[in-house]
Amino acid sequence: MLHILFLFSLLFFSSHASVQDFCVANLKGPDTPAGFTCKSPAKVTVNDFVFSGLGIAGNTTNIIKAAVTPAFVGQFPGLNGLGISAARLDLAPAGVVPMHTHPGASELLFVLHGKILAGFISSANDVYVKKLKKGDIMVFPQGLLHFQVNAGGSTAIAVVSFSSANPGLQIVDFALFANNLPSPLVEKTTFLDDAEVKKLKAVLGGTG
Amino acid sequence: MLHILFLFSLLFFSSHASVQDFCVANLKGPDTPAGFTCKSPAKVTVNDFVFSGLGIAGNTTNIIKAAVTPAFVGQFPGLNGLGISAARLDLAPAGVVPMHTHPGASELLFVLHGKILAGFISSANDVYVKKLKKGDIMVFPQGLLHFQVNAGGSTAIAVVSFSSANPGLQIVDFALFANNLPSPLVEKTTFLDDAEVKKLKAVLGGTG
Amino acid sequence: MLHILFLFSLLFFSSHASVQDFCVANLKGPDTPAGFTCKSPAKVTVNDFVFSGLGIAGNTTNIIKAAVTPAFVGQFPGLNGLGISAARLDLAPAGVVPMHTHPGASELLFVLHGKILAGFISSANDVYVKKLKKGDIMVFPQGLLHFQVNAGGSTAIAVVSFSSANPGLQIVDFALFANNLPSPLVEKTTFLDDAEVKKLKAVLGGTG
Amino acid sequence: MLHILFLFSLLFFSSHASVQDFCVANLKGPDTPAGFTCKSPAKVTVNDFVFSGLGIAGNTTNIIKAAVTPAFVGQFPGLNGLGISAARLDLAPAGVVPMHTHPGASELLFVLHGKILAGFISSANDVYVKKLKKGDIMVFPQGLLHFQVNAGGSTAIAVVSFSSANPGLQIVDFALFANNLPSPLVEKTTFLDDAEVKKLKAVLGGTG
Amino acid sequence: MLHILFLFSLLFFSSHASVQDFCVANLKGPDTPAGFTCKSPAKVTVNDFVFSGLGIAGNTTNIIKAAVTPAFVGQFPGLNGLGISAARLDLAPAGVVPMHTHPGASELLFVLHGKILAGFISSANDVYVKKLKKGDIMVFPQGLLHFQVNAGGSTAIAVVSFSSANPGLQIVDFALFANNLPSPLVEKTTFLDDAEVKKLKAVLGGTG
Amino acid sequence: MLHILFLFSLLFFSSHASVQDFCVANLKGPDTPAGFTCKSPAKVTVNDFVFSGLGIAGNTTNIIKAAVTPAFVGQFPGLNGLGISAARLDLAPAGVVPMHTHPGASELLFVLHGKILAGFISSANDVYVKKLKKGDIMVFPQGLLHFQVNAGGSTAIAVVSFSSANPGLQIVDFALFANNLPSPLVEKTTFLDDAEVKKLKAVLGGTG
Structure with missing residues (x-):
């Protein structure tokens, strides 16, 4: 029976090379409007789908008392083509992520520690601002100006995710x-x- | 033969109601993430696909000496779901369309009259600026900050198109x-x- | 000058009703393949974009010693049409999120506390498993079978995000x-x- | 244990109404650019996902000695939003499906019986024509002019599928x-x- | 006049290289999230758009008494980027296509011969099962578990199509x-x- | 402070290579279903986003007394992946753009000079025709047969835009x-x- 099964299996496995459920970015290869070309599936390992960089606090000893640590496709190639990415926000007391947009993605913020005052402004110039506490999530629709400010006395931390593997980040002041x-x-x-x-x-x- | 043909035609026409190549917006109906619900095909006429509002010069006697006349889905319901829209730019001498973004669309500008200095800034904070003359086109990638300034002594006019029926418009100052x-x-x-x-x-x- | 400006502003504001950057779900209205119809923009407040349900630990006193608390469009209408959603995972010691898929989305998991053994299986039947610690993120490509298991002695918590406002959840055993x-x-x-x-x-x- | 499980199940089932993996068309409701609004999930049965109309030979006693029987969303509401549809082609001897396009879909033809001469013309005006026999499949890229002609002495039958639930059909002569x-x-x-x-x-x- | 026309034609043909209506896969080139890179248009022939592999019965002398013969982009490069593909199902008496999903596509099944009991299970764990006869079609929404079983005394054959050139296939048991x-x-x-x-x-x- | 800021800036700039808001086509590289591979961002200048070819009148001394000058991705590589393109129409008296389709895009026409009789035919074979004057815009839904004819005594000029960087152009007669x-x-x-x-x-x- 195993022999017979083997024949059956072959059928499905013969198309192995082209049956890709994922496309880990080959960052040294060319980019395209839909993302990077794929790393050979034979060379893909679980480590392509895992990223540890967001576990480390960003350095907030700077002018904005804040740090944004990205896990976009450039840092985490396994995201390529999957329409999702993440970043870590560290906001020291009085820290601020200045007014910015992500040209190609909506953002979802989850507060891990502390309090964050966050807001966005719509095309109709309406203001949507809220003080968020630990465990709250807030969504910022694609392409709109938004900001986050530490609203407590201690460091605030948030993890954010985006509806694109490469959301971009345009800070107005920059x-x-x-x-x-x-x-x-x-x-x-x-x-x-x-x-x-x-x-x-x-x-x-x-x-x- | 006509009788036979008639039977044949019926086949295709019977699905008339649901074979829509277009979806003219019913602006009084509900909106959805993909656009407005459709006006009944039986009530659609060629006038739903034609808009004359861009033929009229905008009033530039204002603080920015400029006018933007939109032909988005809200003004031109025939665009609903078709992934395209337009606007007219009138720039009196010294006129300016201030720094702004379109959260959901790329923009293509065509200079009809005069000279326009236009530019955009990328996520990497690189600046792309060019003085455009009549007949030039320039593209502004989705969601990025950009601007247009009259760069000649007389009124400049441009027609712009967008890769969305509802591109949005967020002016930083506003x-x-x-x-x-x-x-x-x-x-x-x-x-x-x-x-x-x-x-x-x-x-x-x-x-x- | 203010008077002049007012005229200028009117131009942009006149299209207010149809210039939507977001489409908060009217959960009582009809659903469509692209999401729910939109709540009237005039009734939208910042609370439509904030959700607090993920701040509360799920009840893990059940057969799988685990809880999944969703923040999909059904719970958090502000996500409608934005291509993103989230959920909270609570895994008591020995807890398990059984083998499952999300038919319409990729998933990104961020470990908040504890240790989680997570994995997915590809169409080629290759296994990608990794023991994740606090701060690690792992991505699970769209539609593939995957699982999460508590791999430490204490409760593990994770926040996950999805590349869809309505990712679905199909547990094989269920x-x-x-x-x-x-x-x-x-x-x-x-x-x-x-x-x-x-x-x-x-x-x-x-x-x- | 069942009691405990019940609590767990509730968690997932509570979002029942909004966790839709499908959106069976309510053909009497409004249409949108992404398809029809959805029939209430509670009223959906397996019969919404099954269609028997392609099992019946079309009437080919007409001017083109051919019949096209559609299974588009208008006939088969279960296809709504799923990006696929089908049709049956009956070609009596000398029958012809005249030069036509599908404005919104690519087509894949599978020959069930007989011989069919099929072809399409590209934007570059190149001609791609092939005589197909039983079991052959041929793909016609989206929006391009194509045709099918009976190329044998007996009735030919084909089943075709499309990359849209509502591919449209524009016959040049019509x-x-x-x-x-x-x-x-x-x-x-x-x-x-x-x-x-x-x-x-x-x-x-x-x-x- | 022909000379004048020639000039006119040149206009359109000069952009020949980049006016592609199709993108036949170069399977030896890199893959991307949107499909393979394109074979040079100059080397494309009609044979790139025709595939004969589905005309041959699959070998069902195996443990499941069934065979699935794919015509995905890996076997049929002309499908690249067109959002459609196909496969043939051969089910000997008592044959079964075990519980499986297609992570990236909806499926449409057309029964060519015999009787097939087919079904799928939704995210809400509802079961949709139907006994299909020759000529029936059934649609299986994207990513959901489904199966097909021979429900008659003789071999059953079906042709299935998918809403993707590379739908994937994940059999739960495998x-x-x-x-x-x-x-x-x-x-x-x-x-x-x-x-x-x-x-x-x-x-x-x-x-x- | 500048030193501190520099550290902060590094954070964002380190991902420079992969944070692309645009993907200027490398026309000598491979094409993909989503467009061409990208020119290296380091080599991109503002000139990649500007095109002057539409400022020059097309030569209408030909059989159709008309000229279509395209600004598609093949002529204007900066459009790659941005979902928009343009063309210029010159119609001498009695000039005509014959019955044609764009297989992959909707079209928006803006009349710059003269009078144009334009129209399209739907899948339901309904005719939508209108005589357009200077300043009028008309939209032609994706994939449908349409035409433009000079309807005045003098040369007519129009600029058209498309909802794709590579809309294609299939003239029925050609x-x-x-x-x-x-x-x-x-x-x-x-x-x-x-x-x-x-x-x-x-x-x-x-x-x-």
């Missing part, structure tokens, strides 16, 4: 002030004062 | 300053000065 | 033994013994 | 000649002679 | 017993007896 | 008469006269 976008253009398109723009460009390393 | 998002929160999440925030809130009608 | 699927049919399609099938049907409340 | 599209417009946009256009309009019941 | 998944883990996650698990592992070639 | 599709097959599948078919094959360069 986009406006941390590059060579000329100050007059920043001022014209944001109505901000020249002094304000130049001060923030200095702080964030921007030029022009 | 999101930050034209609502009740408390000033301290704006300041904390953008690093802007209190005076700057309060000045812009006053200009844009925001409170808090 | 599908086979907790309904009226006739025992001979279960046996024929699984090669299990009649005694085994009848025993599990008795335990899980199945008939036939 | 689109040009079986409606009120004015003859001069047909002639101008197809380069066909006036006599030819008028003859076919007469045959196919067109006017104008 | 996933549990035909690999090195340790028996204690199988028992813990399925509630099956040790004896039952070891017996089936022996039959199906599993270890551990 | 598909039927500009290749080696045998005349008897054309006649059988279109009901056209032999003389008509041979005349048009001669005009359009077809053989067979």
Whole structure:
């Protein structure tokens, strides 16, 4: 019977190479609009589907007293093509994740420790803000401006997940002030004062 | 022969009601994540697929010397479910479409008249800016901050299209300053000065 | 200037009703293949985007010494159409989430406390198993059989997220033994013994 | 133990109403760009997932000596939202399915009986034609013009499937000649002679 | 006139290389989350779109008295990217296609010969079973457990199609017993007896 | 402070290579069902997102007195993966864009100059025709036959956009008469006269 079964099994296994349920990213290969090309299935191991980087607290001794540790496809190749990713947020007291968007994904935040004031603004300019406690989850719809601020006296930690393996992250202040976008253009398109723009460009390393 | 043909035709026509190639929005019906419910096919006419609102110059006698006239699904119900929409841009001399995003769509701009300086900033904070002349097209990838500024001495006009029937439009200044998002929160999440925030809130009608 | 601005604002706000960046589920309205119809934007508040149910430990005094607390669209209407959801896993010592699939989503598990042995099996019948510790994340590709088992001496807790607002959950034992699927049919399609099938049907409340 | 289990089961079953793996069309309800609204899960039976209409030979005593029997969502509501549908082709000797497209789906044809000459033309105007025998399958990429002709002496039968629950069907001759599209417009946009256009309009019941 | 036309034609043909309506898989090239890279259009022939393997009866002299012959993208490269595929089912008397899922596709079954008892189980653990006769079609929603059993005295044949070029196939018994998944883990996650698990592992070639 | 900030910035920038918001096509690399592989982000400049080809009038001294100038991904690699593209239409007096389809996209037409009579035919064979003037837009749902004709005394110009970076273009006359599709097959599948078919094959360069 085993012999007979073997024949049967062959049928299914012969298409082994092309029956992929997953596509672990070959980060050295080309990227495509749908994600990276796949690592050979023969070389895939369970370690491609496990990532330990979010277990370590991010370093919050910086200007925003916060750290965002990503587990996107670039860090965690097993996510490629699966439409999901994650990140860890560490917010020291008074820490803040500044106003930002994820151009290609919705975000779901789960508070692990502490208290977080989080909010987003809709296209209709309506404001949705809430003080979240441990165990609360909040969803931020795709592409909208949002922020998180430590709302307690101790470090707050959250784990966030995204509806894309590569959600992107655009921080408004970095986009406006941390590059060579000329100050007059920043001022014209944001109505901000020249002094304000130049001060923030200095702080964030921007030029022009 | 016509009689025979008639039988044949019936075959295809019997499924008339459910063979829809389009789904003109019933704007009074419920919305769904994939768009509005459909107007009855029997009531659809060619006028549902034609929109004349972009032929009229927008009023640019305002603070930004610019006007954006949308032809999204809300104005043009025939677009529902088709993954495309449009808008008209009028930029008087010195006019500007301030820094903004479309949370759910890429944008393609075609310059009809005049000169426009346009640009976007990537997640990596790289700046892509170009002075466009009549006939040029420029694409702005989904969800990224971008802007358009009149770069000539006369009125500039552009027609833009989007990869969604409902692309959304989030102007950074409106999101930050034209609502009740408390000033301290704006300041904390953008690093802007209190005076700057309060000045812009006053200009844009925001409170808090 | 404010007056002029007001005119400008009207332009964008006039399309308010149809410029939706989100579609909070009206759970009493009809469902569609893309999700529920939307709650009226005018009635949406920040509470539609926040859910507190995952902050409470599930009751693990049951046969599997485990609890799965879902935050799918049915429990958390703000997720509707956003392609993401979550759940909480509580695994008492010796607890197990039995072999199951999510028909419509990939899953990302984040270990909050304790140790969890987790694994999935591919279409090629390859096994991917790993003992996870606090802070580890593991991804389970869409539709594949997988499981989680407490691998330590104390309660383990995990938060999981999914690439769909409505991922579904099909537990193999429940599908086979907790309904009226006739025992001979279960046996024929699984090669299990009649005694085994009848025993599990008795335990899980199945008939036939 | 059963009591304990019952509690556990409740957990999963409580979200019964919203955990849908399928969405059987309510053909009397509104349609949406993603398909019809769903029949109440409580009223769904196995008969919603079974359709017997393709077991009956179509009537080929007509001008094209052919019949197409659809099993699209309009006839078979269980397909709603599942991205698949089917049809039966009966081709009497000399029968032909005229040049046509499916605007929203690729097609896969399986020959059950007889011989069929089938082909499609690409956007690059390349021709792909093959004489198919019983057991052969051929795929016709989405939206491209294609046709099937009986290539043997006896009736040919095929079953076709589509990558959409509602693939549409646009027969070139019907689109040009079986409606009120004015003859001069047909002639101008197809380069066909006036006599030819008028003859076919007469045959196919067109006017104008 | 032909000369003038030639110029016109050039316009369209110049973009020949990139105007692809199809993407025949280059199975030796890399795979991506959206399918394989494309064979050069210049080398594509009609034979890339035709497959004859389903015309041959599968060998049913095996333990399940059944054979599944796939025409997935791995066997039929023309399907790449088109969202459709097929397979042939041969069920000798008493033959069975054991409980299985397709992780990435819905399935549509068409009975060619004989009688087949088919069914699936929903996430809500509801059972949908029906005895199908020649000409009947039945749809199995994506990712759900289902099975097919010969319900007549003679060989039954069916052709099935899928809503994906690469639907995958996970047979529960193979996933549990035909690999090195340790028996204690199988028992813990399925509630099956040790004896039952070891017996089936022996039959199906599993270890551990 | 700048030093501290630098550490913070590193966090986000370290994933630079894989955080792509766009995927400019490498037209020399392989194509995939989701588009071309991406040009290295380090080599991308603003010029990849700008295209000037639509600013030049097409040559209409040809048989159809019309020109279609495409800005698809093959001409404008920055569109890759963004779900949008464009083209320019020049229609001399009496010019016509013959009956055609775009197999993979909906089209939105904006009239820049002159008058255009445009229309499409649905799967139900209903005709939707309208005379458009400067500033009007009209949408043509995906995959349906449509046409544009100069309806005024002077040259008409339009810019069109599509809901795909690679919409395809299949002109019925070219598909039927500009290749080696045998005349008897054309006649059988279109009901056209032999003389008509041979005349048009001669005009359009077809053989067979």
